Amino acid sequence: xxxxxxxxxxxxxNVVCGFDCLGFALENPCDEMTVRLIDERKVRIKHLDKFDLxxxxxxxxxxxxxxxxxxxxxxxxxxEVEITKNIKPGSGIGSSAAxxxxxxxxxxxxxxxxxxxxxxxxxxxxxxxxxxxxxxADNVAPCLFGGFVLVRSTNPLDxxxxxxxxxxxxxxxxxIEIKTSYAREILPKNVPFKDAIRGWSNxxxxxxxxxxxxxxxISRSLExxxxxxxxxxxxxxxxxxxxxxxKAGALGGGISGSGPSVFMLSENLETAQKxxxxxxxxxxxxxxxxxxxxxxxxAEGVKIIE
Amino acid sequence: xxxxxxxxxxxxxNVVCGFDCLGFALENPCDEMTVRLIDERKVRIKHLDKFDLxxxxxxxxxxxxxxxxxxxxxxxxxxEVEITKNIKPGSGIGSSAAxxxxxxxxxxxxxxxxxxxxxxxxxxxxxxxxxxxxxxADNVAPCLFGGFVLVRSTNPLDxxxxxxxxxxxxxxxxxIEIKTSYAREILPKNVPFKDAIRGWSNxxxxxxxxxxxxxxxISRSLExxxxxxxxxxxxxxxxxxxxxxxKAGALGGGISGSGPSVFMLSENLETAQKxxxxxxxxxxxxxxxxxxxxxxxxAEGVKIIE
Numbered sequence: 001x002x003x004x005x006x007x008x009x010x011x012x013x014n015v016v017c018g019f020d021c022l023g024f025a026l027e028n029p030c031d032e033m034t035v036r037l038i039d040e041r042k043v044r045i046k047h048l049d050k051f052d053l054x055x056x057x058x059x060x061x062x063x064x065x066x067x068x069x070x071x072x073x074x075x076x077x078x079x080e081v082e083i084t085k086n087i088k089p090g091s092g093i094g095s096s097a098a099x100x101x102x103x104x105x106x107x108x109x110x111x112x113x114x115x116x117x118x119x120x121x122x123x124x125x126x127x128x129x130x131x132x133x134x135x136x137a138d139n140v141a142p143c144l145f146g147g148f149v150l151v152r153s154t155n156p157l158d159x160x161x162x163x164x165x166x167x168x169x170x171x172x173x174x175x176i177e178i179k180t181s182y183a184r185e186i187l188p189k190n191v192p193f194k195d196a197i198r199g200w201s202n203x204x205x206x207x208x209x210x211x212x213x214x215x216x217x218i219s220r221s222l223e224x225x226x227x228x229x230x231x232x233x234x235x236x237x238x239x240x241x242x243x244x245x246x247k248a249g250a251l252g253g254g255i256s257g258s259g260p261s262v263f264m265l266s267e268n269l270e271t272a273q274k275x276x277x278x279x280x281x282x283x284x285x286x287x288x289x290x291x292x293x294x295x296x297x298x299a300e301g302v303k304i305i306e
Numbered sequence: 307x308x309x310x311x312x313x314x315x316x317x318x319x320n321v322v323c324g325f326d327c328l329g330f331a332l333e334n335p336c337d338e339m340t341v342r343l344i345d346e347r348k349v350r351i352k353h354l355d356k357f358d359l360x361x362x363x364x365x366x367x368x369x370x371x372x373x374x375x376x377x378x379x380x381x382x383x384x385x386e387v388e389i390t391k392n393i394k395p396g397s398g399i400g401s402s403a404a405x406x407x408x409x410x411x412x413x414x415x416x417x418x419x420x421x422x423x424x425x426x427x428x429x430x431x432x433x434x435x436x437x438x439x440x441x442x443a444d445n446v447a448p449c450l451f452g453g454f455v456l457v458r459s460t461n462p463l464d465x466x467x468x469x470x471x472x473x474x475x476x477x478x479x480x481x482i483e484i485k486t487s488y489a490r491e492i493l494p495k496n497v498p499f500k501d502a503i504r505g506w507s508n509x510x511x512x513x514x515x516x517x518x519x520x521x522x523x524i525s526r527s528l529e530x531x532x533x534x535x536x537x538x539x540x541x542x543x544x545x546x547x548x549x550x551x552x553k554a555g556a557l558g559g560g561i562s563g564s565g566p567s568v569f570m571l572s573e574n575l576e577t578a579q580k581x582x583x584x585x586x587x588x589x590x591x592x593x594x595x596x597x598x599x600x601x602x603x604x605a606e607g608v609k610i611i612e
Binding site for chain 2: 017018019020021022150151152153158160162163187188189190191192193195196197198199200201202203204205206207208209211212217220221226
């Protein structure tokens, strides 16, 4: 039986001044998925994890993405999927994007790379839409391509892989629930023009700084005056966490996706570990359960492992 | 007598999606300036052009910039300046920035490079402020440093020189007057958040495209949904001009500064000349006098010539 296994990494979207367009991939955590070709036009899903996710393919992110592939082809074939999710749904580090990308990439490999990378991204976006209720690619694209990815436009899809220097992320996931719909609802409909200008000045500078390996400019550019002020109230101790991370040497960071995870970027692993310690110390004083991940920015993206 | 002569180039600011933060320098036109050290604490200004600009240093852009230098030093010295402006004031291609930068760079050379490049930029911004009534660096910085320059912040001043491939600008200056104050007045106070997101997605992509020499992405990123729609009405035949330029092969472009000049970028000189012809054809049918400049993007900026 033909089968393909993949590791689909967690991703950070809404990278500070790159709200709704900039994301990057992590080395860990990763979802593990095995996809097999079957000889019925069906998608069968089996979860090997503890998250009790729906196995009805129309209600499952990987399932919806695979059904979209089936819709686009004529052959009598289908997919059987085993999923071990290590990225907790709702954590704000691209859990749904990993499900969608992993499934589609494995399926495309089973179909001998029939679809182009942009087509693969489109199928994955259809899957992810089940979770995010919108057409977004800023988790899907870095999960698929790795590194820092800028989504210039989703319609038509226009994805730009950025040059970037070695960077290490520290991500804390406080185990609280933030409804993505509520996090969207509190976003402003309009923003002061001067804040928009500060926003694009910072993102332009960040893209330049990444390509020039200018860590000081990366740090100065990681500013957001629009979304962070309204969303940080959803995350307990955000300001303290950020201040302690910067004090520990982080270049900067902010809310990952729509939260509750918070990420910080550092120039090297040692600093990222100091940031981890600073974060742990703060959350250890609370009653909130949490995980912390330290990971180099993953240049490769989703990986086929067999 | 110690004297220094400089050529200070015209510049394009408000580069489409880089409103208020992105500018680039042209090879021509350039202002010519000669500055001499004198032994009184005075600034004397002589204009060798036809523009009848004020020679009272407190009312003259070069004068104000040089007075700012004098204010910051103790010695009994001053500057005598001869200015031949070739960049028409009010044309929207950085005439005031050229006056300020040229004067300050020459003076700093006479003072044996006493001031750092950022200090030089600060003095020039004080001069330019006389004309623009605001603290801006998106003409001053490219005039001073050449190439494409992104101003991440004016306070504190944070200037980023971008990597960029060969690019050629075609600039048409319709000889009409647009009051900068009016062009500012019609800007929105608030913008839809989704337009702001499109704005920074485009600027991020443009910066990446410039550094990757990706001309197609440069072209796709040269989009502005915020300022161009409200300001283009100030410029006769703007839409026709833009459509004809794109048809002639331009990558894209828009209003230079706050107008009335309009610029287009092309991948090579031949295309930039085709764009010139297309622009000339349109304006030849009007009763409006105009100049057209074709110029490679000037990587060097202000130049000391003796």
